Each structure stands twice: as C-alpha cells, then as structure tokens.
Amino acid sequence: MNTVINTCAAFFNEIRKKNPLIHNITNYVTVNDCANAVLAIGASPIMADDIAEVEEIASMSSALVINIGTLNQRTITSMIKAAKKANEINIPVVLDPVGAGASTLRNKAVEELLSQVKIDVIRGNLSELSFIAGFEVSTKGVDASESDEKYNALDIAKLVCDRYSSIVGITGKIDIISDGNRYVKVANGHKLLSKVTGTGCMTSALVASFCGVTKDFYAATVAGIAAMGIAGEFAYEKAGRLGTGSFRNNIIDALSHMNSTYFLERVKIDEEKY
C-alpha cells in the first residue's frame, strides 16, 4: 500500500491553508523562479542573506532552504549562521548542494554545512550526491555528469542518509528519495526540465515549502520532487512544443493549480525497503 502517497496528497490543501514562510538563501540565477514556485504552491518566500539579518528571518520562518548555486564567501557565513539558528529553533533545513564536486569553494561549503549543522533534507543530482557520499565525481558544472552514472543512486542515497541522518532526494530520470531504511522511486517528469534553468532549485524550494507544514520530511521530499515532475508533465503537454520559454511559464502555471487530485492521478511511485 502506498502510504506515503496519501500523506503527500494531504499537503496541498495544508500548505495553502497554513501559508508557511520559507526562508531562502539562494543563488541570483534562479531566485525569481524559486520565489514564484513557492508562491504557486501556496507558501510565502523570503529571500535574505545578509549575516546581520539571517537569524531573525530564520526565526520567523517555518523552513530554511540553502542553495549554493552562486555562493560567495559572504553568503557561506550567512548560510551557516542561518542554519545554526534553524537547528536551535527546530525548523527544518533543506540543502541544495548545486555544483558540489565542481570547485573547492563549493566542496568546502558543503562540508562545513554538513559538519556544523543538522541538515534535514539534501536534494541534488547524482553527481552532487556522489560527491557528498565521498566518491570522485566528474560533475559537469551544475549539471549531473553522465560518467557519474557509474554510481548507483540507491547506494549513494543510503550512504548519505546514514552518514548525515538526512532525508536524501536524488533527482534524475528516475528520482530517488530515501531516509536510509526505505526509499521511493518517482518516475514523473520530462526531459525538457533539464533545458530550463532552475528546475532543480525550484524543486528544493518546493521540498522546503512542504517541510514547513509537516514533521514528516520524508513525505515532504517526495511531495516536492513529485510535484515538480508532474508540473513538468503538464507543462510539456500544454507548451512543450512551443519551446523552452513557454514550457518554463507553464511549470509555474501547473504548480499554481497543483492539488491532491492531480497529484493522485499523476504520481508514478514505487515504495521499497532496503
């Protein structure tokens, strides 16, 4: 019985009722898309990264998402400070390790974050999670490298879950979400999602949004990842042939209409235990 599916489905009403505030420390490339995705799904975004305010902003928020897409030395310090505060006041922290494996700066930032704070959810691609699992990767910038497909996503997920006591979401052709004991495979999505910048970042922001209304971060991660996959399918059906500009807008359109009915009709999920 697909128990996680029903938990996920209930989030869509819940989030529009509670309208949680989601603190985003994120990159300047896709920040606008992240804000609009968070709004579309029914939460409220706040972007704030100055070290002088991140603790206060985290304190009024229901979840924190840290995305290292265009990190710099100023924002790394803010990320750690915000995450420590989030730990202290017991709100969930979602990490999107964009480009982990691609530069020493990114690698060190991820290591610092994972060693100094409790990360509740890590959402990334196979290259990024393989790096976090301790393997040598050939990350192609911020996109997953094909040569990293030698690693098995289920193994990588379990390794990272166990090491950091985090929920792990690895997105790709088939998405894997795991808590270390069990996992789901999500088969939603469309390959055009990789031709629009920010679909990964938006996914992490959606995961954080759902984390803002539940203590079940495993289900929240499934919901966020599956919601983006389903939105990608709707967007492709409506506008895929028009081109990637129209497709992108239709992702936000689809998220703004997403609800438990669409979710239950569309989600393609397998639940398993290790």
Next chain:
Amino acid sequence: MNTVINTCAAFFNEIRKKNPLIHNITNYVTVNDCANAVLAIGASPIMADDIAEVEEIASMSSALVINIGTLNQRTITSMIKAAKKANEINIPVVLDPVGAGASTLRNKAVEELLSQVKIDVIRGNLSELSFIAGFEVSTKGVDASESDEKYNALDIAKLVCDRYSSIVGITGKIDIISDGNRYVKVANGHKLLSKVTGTGCMTSALVASFCGVTKDFYAATVAGIAAMGIAGEFAYEKAGRLGTGSFRNNIIDALSHMNSTYFLERVKIDEEKY
C-alpha cells in the same frame, strides 16, 4: 472633479516621449521584472549598486528608486550615497521599504535613509508603512501581516507624510496615496497579484518612472500604483485561469500596452481631503 486622474493620464504619452532613465538600487529577486516593467511603461532602467559608481549613475538619471528587498551591508552604503546625490541634484527618490519591521537590518536601513536623505515617495504595504509610522508590527516576512490590519491605512499614511514630507503610497486591497492633506483610494487590482513575486517592487519602479517626467510626485504615485492595478486586471482577464506563470507575463504585456485611454476607462479612484 477628479483632477489627479487627468494629470495621471497625460503621463503615459509623456513617458514614452521622454524615455527617462531610472536608476534602480534594488533586490536580486525581482530586478529583472522591475527592468522589464520600466521598459514596458516607456522609461529606461539602469541597475547599479556599487558605491564607486552610484553617484555618477544617479547624476545621469531622472529618478532613483531604492528597494531594500535583499539589502546587505555593502548596498545600504550605496543606497545612502546615491540618495544624497539625488537630493543634491534635485531628482526624486522613491523608497520601497521591503520587509521593514521584519529585521533590525531592514529597520535600521529605513531609519538611516529617512533621517539622512529626503525621500520623495514611500511605496509599501500596510505592515511596512505602519512600522515607519512608529507602530509595532507583525510583518510576515516581505508580505503584509493580517494582524497589522488593526492600523488604519489613512491614519498611517498621514502620519508618515507629515513626519517625512513624503508622498505615501500604501498598496493593498484598496490602495491609499496621500500627500498628507489629501488622499486617493484606488480600487484597481486583482488578488492574484499577491501570488506573483515582484508586483510590489514593479509598482515602485513604475512610480519612479513617472516621477522621472513630472514634478507632481503625488500624481506620479497614483499613476504608478493604478497602472499596476489595471495591468493586473487585464492580466487576470487574459490569463488568470492559466496560472500564475502566464498571469505574470501578461502583467508586462498589459504595461507595454497601457495608455491614457485604458487608464481612463479602467481607473477606479476616489479623491478626498483629510
């Protein structure tokens, strides 16, 4: 007789003829939308925030808009420097106090700006203006808090106008624009505007754009706020049901077509004196 309406209506031709340069020191979330809104209405945007160039950029501009949406310690200094130069050369300064009341950093930045420079127009939501008026607010991040509705927008506007000799625009379900002696209520807009990030920021950028072609900053504030409200109505009629992604694009579309005819046909405005 609605005298301000005719003044406003004349701006639409004027701005497309004069094409004023508008200096924006703004946030990285909605900066692209602000630039496109300024272009759509017929002005030219320039975004520049480094302390080494803000005075020169302000000097060639017709108006300056300061938006603290993602301020940091580097940009606060630039904001003050640019605004002082704007005062010196007598070009209008529009302040969008995004999230005032939400953090000490934002509060201090607003206080510094209001004490050190002359601000011609302040455009924000009720929570932000209530904070500036000196009341305790429960700002929900960058959005107005419902619990701040205990404050009366007309009273708040008058208080702030009187204290800072500024024009005040408070946007909400009904928008209030005041110069301290008189006020207008604008009933345009659509609730979906709150589900797209940047509609407030774009409104402030439009206000600054109109301030770039007139000395009547009261009318310019009315025009900017009403233009966004009307654009929201057009966008809803064209694309509201498609979702918030399409709705957002149609806001820019509507602004690019906005003219005195549409304005006069659509604007819902009441002019009053205190």
Next chain:
Amino acid sequence: MNTVINTCAAFFNEIRKKNPLIHNITNYVTVNDCANAVLAIGASPIMADDIAEVEEIASMSSALVINIGTLNQRTITSMIKAAKKANEINIPVVLDPVGAGASTLRNKAVEELLSQVKIDVIRGNLSELSFIAGFEVSTKGVDASESDEKYNALDIAKLVCDRYSSIVGITGKIDIISDGNRYVKVANGHKLLSKVTGTGCMTSALVASFCGVTKDFYAATVAGIAAMGIAGEFAYEKAGRLGTGSFRNNIIDALSHMNSTYFLERVKIDEEKY
C-alpha cells in the same frame, strides 16, 4: 559567396551535439535569461563569480563570458582572474562591456580587462564600442545614445579590432561584426528587442556558446548575433502584438527551435572587406 553563413549554419547541430559548458560572470538583472538562452541554443551555463572558484570553473569550461552589467569591486577582481586563467588554458573570452562610458567604475573595469587579458570577442552597442575606441560618448545608461550615432560603426569596429586583436560585434539596427580585415552587416532583428531587458546580454552569451565549439570566433560572433536577430523576428511574428512579456518568452522559444534551416532561410547578411 557567403562563406561565413555556411560556417555559422553548421554550428547549430554542433553545439547541441557537444553541449559545451559556458562560464558566465554576469549581472544579476538578466542572468536568468542568459542561462535560459544558453540552454535553449544547446550549451550548458554555469554562473560563478567568487574569486575562490572562478579559476576552477573556467578550467572546466569551453568559453568564458564577462558581462559588466552590475559589476562591483568584488566581481571585477574575479573577472580578471577568470579571464587570465581562460587565456592560460586557451579558451575564448567574450566581453560584454555593458554601460562602458557611463561611469568611471565601468570604464576602468573595461580598461583593466583589455590591458591585462586577451579578449577574443567584444560584443556591445555603438556607445560602448565608441568608448572603447577612445571617443567621448554620451551613453544613456546601458543603452546606446542616439547622439553617439555620429560615430561610424564600421570605423569604430575596425579601430577596436586593430587595437585589441579582437573580433568586434556592434549590435544596433544593422549589426556589424568585424575582425579588422573584413566585416559583415546583419539586418535581422526587430525594434521590440530593445524593449526587453537582457537581449544584448543574451546575445553575448550566445556568442560565447558558439565560441565554445569552434576556433572561428568571427563566425561564432556572426552566428550568435544573427541567431538573436532571427529569434527576435520569430518572436515578433508569434507574440509581438501581445506585448513585451509574451515577446520575451517567445525569444527563448525561438532559440530553442533554432537550427541551420531556419538560420539559412532567415539570415540577412552582407559580407565585405575594408
């Protein structure tokens, strides 16, 4: 015989096959559009500007584009460091001198870049290139000033090509691309392109994308500039009347469908020698 046209036409398949990684150090206004344009044409963008990582990121990339649209003192240092590394490892550097002539900061940054590193392609408007050629300009912010039309684009292009041994692309009503000995005039495009922010920046990002798959930077510059012009024409035909928001999305749509057939059917080009 239009030899450069066939070279250009071949790039469209080539870029989608090779999918080169393009390192962008760019502004926060149009960065999202640049990333989506690079993806649409078949390359992969990475945006990274911290001094601690720009050398590593450049080292894994096929081309570097430097855009000074919202430069600051932190990023100037990163730009120079990244460009020096690009020179060292022999990958092409494309410079978009946004707003050159408008402030001392921008002027100095451009001078520093041009004196310290080899720039393979400079893509800008007539005001920006006139400044680089050593003339006094009246740049209107980041847009070309009409009063700078006193300068002849062909002369300016030749001067800059000769001085810096760079390919020069000057975009305007008629685009000029030159290597100092020969030039092309490209007559594609639509005036609405100037009413959307970022079309210049996207053009430079496209030029860099094509530079990532060839050693013929002259042809790559022609291809990038003409591709944007043709995309503007398609976008106008599809959505120009809807407004600038829809027009903008259709630019990305058109880029995502661009191929050698559309290019050869549409391109309006004259090849000449000085």
